[in-house]
Amino acid sequence: MLRKAVLFGGLAIAAATVVIVGCDNNQPPSEKAAEPKAPPVKPDEEHGHKPGSHGGIIVSLGKDSYHAEAVFEKGRKVRLYMLGKEETRIQEVDAQDLAAFVTPEGSTEAVPVTFKPEPQAGDAKGKTSLFVATLPEEMSGKKVQVTVNNIQVGIERFRIAFSNEKAAHDGDGMPSKVADEDEKKLYLTPGGMYTDADIKANGGVVASVKFKGLKAEHDLKPKTGVKICPVTLTKASPKFSWVIGGKTYEFCCPPCVDEFVALAKENPDKVLDPSAYIKK
Numbered sequence: 001m002l003r004k005a006v007l008f009g010g011l012a013i014a015a016a017t018v019v020i021v022g023c024d025n026n027q028p029p030s031e032k033a034a035e036p037k038a039p040p041v042k043p044d045e046e047h048g049h050k051p052g053s054h055g056g057i058i059v060s061l062g063k064d065s066y067h068a069e070a071v072f073e074k075g076r077k078v079r080l081y082m083l084g085k086e087e088t089r090i091q092e093v094d095a096q097d098l099a100a101f102v103t104p105e106g107s108t109e110a111v112p113v114t115f116k117p118e119p120q121a122g123d124a125k126g127k128t129s130l131f132v133a134t135l136p137e138e139m140s141g142k143k144v145q146v147t148v149n150n151i152q153v154g155i156e157r158f159r160i161a162f163s164n165e166k167a168a169h170d171g172d173g174m175p176s177k178v179a180d181e182d183e184k185k186l187y188l189t190p191g192g193m194y195t196d197a198d199i200k201a202n203g204g205v206v207a208s209v210k211f212k213g214l215k216a217e218h219d220l221k222p223k224t225g226v227k228i229c230p231v232t233l234t235k236a237s238p239k240f241s242w243v244i245g246g247k248t249y250e251f252c253c254p255p256c257v258d259e260f261v262a263l264a265k266e267n268p269d270k271v272l273d274p275s276a277y278i279k280k
Helices: 180-188 196-201 254-266
Strands: 012-017 019-024 057-061 066-073 077-083 098-104 111-117 130-134 144-153 156-163 237-244 247-251
Touching: 066 156, 077 144, 098 130, 180 254, 196 237, 237 254, 247 254
Parallel strands: 019 057
Antiparallel strands: 019 156, 057 066, 066 077, 077 130, 098 111, 098 144, 111 130, 144 156, 237 247
């Protein structure tokens, strides 16, 4: 889970916890998308998963073969994170453009959009665990249904439909952490701009230990002048602080610390000074 969703870039279009529906679709997608709107979900197809670590809702693709988390961000962006059978694990898939359709509430007309692969730190070459799309300007602030007619995971194909209908970030408890061994390797070994001095400054512990019992709360609309999370650009919290490169950064939740430490080790040139992460 080192590479768990980096919502690098800004969060939330009317930021909403999403409802996703995943189902098997082993047939090639139709070339004609005349009816892109998702059909009603049958009760036995619904999956009641807990809120995801990025504020979205994690639900199943197929029969819990894989999972996904969708997050609506500020600036009309929508991020789709791919997760494995175990929801705490990142799932890499082949980098691919995902043709999708967006239908505003009360309308029957769907507008095409494309989810582009945006590999996260640690994704293998030609692979991605994150897709990002920008909704049309006319959809800003509206309730919308997004349908991805075909996404390929390995040799399987799935269809995903989700919306921004429900209120955002009402999860309870601490978000999922990376796997134990991976977490130790991430936090307790230096690399890039992440040094032995940083490890010592952080108490020589992993994030799940340091932040145990702390509740993550996401404020998707931070006020001007406040500190923001370097990953999600939501309001940062001093209780989720981590020293990197001898400087203290504040985050919105533990998984974002995972993401940023991984970035500092693998792509240190992309890490800005803490003073850059202030709401303008």
